[in-house]
Amino acid sequence: MMKRKRRLALGLAVSVAIAMCGCGSGGSEGSVQESRPQEGTEAQDGDAGSSGQAAGAESVFPPEETVTIRAMMCQIPGVVELEQNTVFQDLEAYANVDFELTLVPEEGYKDKLNLMMASDDYPEVVTHADFSNQDLEKYGVEEKILIPLNDLIDQYAVNLRERLAEHPEWEEQMKSSDGNIYGIPSVDSGGEGHGDCGYKMWINTEWLKAVGKEMPTTTDEFRDVLMAFKNGDPNGNGMADEIPLTGATGTWAADPYLFLLNAFGYFNESNYYVKDGKVQSILDQDYLKTGLEYVHGLYVDGLIDPAAFTQSLEQMTAVGNNEGTVIAGTASCGHIGMFLDINNPERYGQYEIMMPLEGPTGYQAIPYTLQHNVSGAAFAITDVCEHPEIAIQIADLFCGEEWSVRGQAGKQGEDWDYADGSRTGMDGVTAAKYKWLAYKAQAAADQSVNNWDWTLRLIEPNWKNLFEVDGDIMDPTNYEARLYADTMKLKPYAADVDVVPPLAFTGDDGDTYARMSTAVSDYAKNAIVEFITGTRDIDADWDGYLADLERLQYRDMLDLLQKTIDAQ
Incomplete structure (x- = not known):
């Protein structure tokens, strides 16, 4: 591999040429491995594991001679420094590309992105871009910094065209006002999955047994359970060290009020919703005031961890993984692996998902994505790119099965392997193609080496459903299946609101x-x-x-x- 230049070291000041960035599995570190299909193995799903090149296309991919691409990438928390990450190394080796990196931390990336785009020194390719539709209008339609991808997609993006054929509405949603596509958005494993509902609450069922309580179904019952957790010594150590409810901020759906306020009326962090085509307010509603009074009462009575409103994901995870004694009764977060180590079977098995609580007016619902739209972009090519045909084919790899698995599941033989086809995936119908050998939720992993989380994640096929479910659903290798099953339990409680369409603003x-x-x-x-x-x-x-x-x-x-x- 060629020695690359580091244009921006982690933590350097924004005044240097700056840019942007953006659950996974993990495994042990291994040697660099070329990720082409094994001999005698078919490329999956028409995938660009083999090339991603359309028949008759003029570009040769991978190129015969090494191509250098200046790329803006994000150093995702929980992922080993990118140049030591095996996905990055395998991608460079497979695509015969030397990435000249501008690498910045995730925190504050949006501000850095805007500064970078306003400068005269932006990269050829931007990944984990978090471009909104309006950003695409500004940087694509108006300023012409981002190039249209329509012809490149038609000529080279075999996998992406397959994804768009499966979801024709997505292609229209990707178009800006001039009819051009200026970037590729992210879609987690084909759409439906545990991300459809982030506002989840997890409760320790061993503690419920210890204090003689049933699974709470109403806000009053939940308060009663938390009080019993506080005063009933459910961990049995004779100390008043129990934390009835904890959470975190600045991470996915872990603020403790997100789940709770939805017992009083519809609440989400967009601060509005749409019903029958009409935008409805949230922040000035009486039900929000009533919900805040309830959550305030829990806080005053010492039932909510004060740190939950200031602590990071890592600090919340430390509470869940407290050595020796279990100290938390409930936790608010998008998936339980954010809270504790799923490879600790004794502790992991104690927590179950709660159904949405019924509030004092009888309201019982939760925000839930029933229809998947796309908007914005996680990948874009700028007008200074010398090899756009190579850049689009690199992106297309991550719209196919093989490289989606490589980026998110890790290395074959260390983290996963091929299944024998005798079992199904998590939907109970689809024949499984892969099996997990080891699985770590991101919060439990020390710096993932063999996967790179959201570093480059585009419109994926439903690869998660191709991993077999074998044995106990609580086995860590069945973690995605457990999350899927838990999320499906919440689906009947999906709030009766309309999908907000991708917004296409005009003018200013x-x-x-x-x-x-x-x-x-x-x-x-x-x-x-x-x-x-x-x-x-x-x-x-x-x-x-x-x-x-x-x-x-x-x-x-x-x-x-x-x-x-x-x-x-």
Whole structure:
């Protein structure tokens, strides 16, 4: 491998040429392995494991001579430094590409992305871009920094065309106002999976038995259970060290109020929803105030870990993995592997998913994605790219089965292997093609070496369903199947709201919406925590809170959303 230049070291100041970035499995570190299909093995799913090159295309892929591509990539937490990551190494070896990296941490990547795009020194390829539809309008349609991908996709992107044939609506959703496609979005394993519902609560059933309680189904019952966890010594060590409910902030769906507020009315972090084509507000509703009063009561009574509103994912995981004694009764997070080590069978087996709680008015629902749309982009090519035909074929690898598995599941022979076809995947119908040899949820892994999480994850086929489910569902190798089954239990409680269409703002409306929504979201998140923790008094300060929303143009933001939806 050629020695590459490091244009931006981790942690350097933003003033240097800067850019952007963005559950997985893990395994042990091994030698670099070329990821072409094994001899005698068919390339899966028409995959670009073999090439990704369309018949008759002029470009040779992989190229015969090494090609250098200046790429902006993200150093994902939980992934070993990218140049030591075997996916990155295998990709360079397979594609015969030397990536000249601009590598930055995930935190603050959006600001760095915007600064980079405003400079005269942007890369040829951007991965984990987090471009919104409006970003694509700005940098593609208006400023022409991003190049149209339509012809490149038609000529070279075999796997992506297959994905779009499976979901024709996605191709239209990917188009900007001029009819061009300026980037490729992310779709986790074909769409349906445990990501369809992030607002989950996990409860220790051994503690329920210890305090003589049943699985709670209402907000009153849940409060009663948490009080018993606090006072009933469920871990049996004779100490008052129990944490009834914990969570984290700045990570996926771990804020403890997300699950709880949905017992009082529809709540999500977008701060609005759509019903019968009409945008509905959340932040100024009476049911939100009632829900905050309930969660505040839990906090005042010492039933919610105060650290849950400030601690990181890693700190929450340390609580779940507390050495020796189990100290947490419930945890709010998108999947239980964020909270504890799933390879600790004794502890992992104690926690079960809770169904949405019924609130005082009888409302019982949870935000749940029933229809999958795409928007924005995680991969884009800029106008300075010297080999766009190579760049698009690299992207196309990650729209196919082989490299989706390689990026997310790890190395064959270490993390997974081929199955004999006698068992099914997690849907109970599809014949399994692969089997796990080892599985670690990201929170349990020390720096993943053999997978790279969301470093480059595009429109994937449903590769997770091709891993066999064998034996106990609680075996760590069946982790994705367990999460899928748990999420399917939540599906009957899907809130009766409409899918928000991908938004295509016109003129300056996109910038206006971005400004309004950022201000409103930042304010609302802080206000919710302050109401819960008592920094603000819910009764005395509620009117002031509503006035602040008005000052921040919350209703104007909703009107702009309605106008945009009506125009589509």
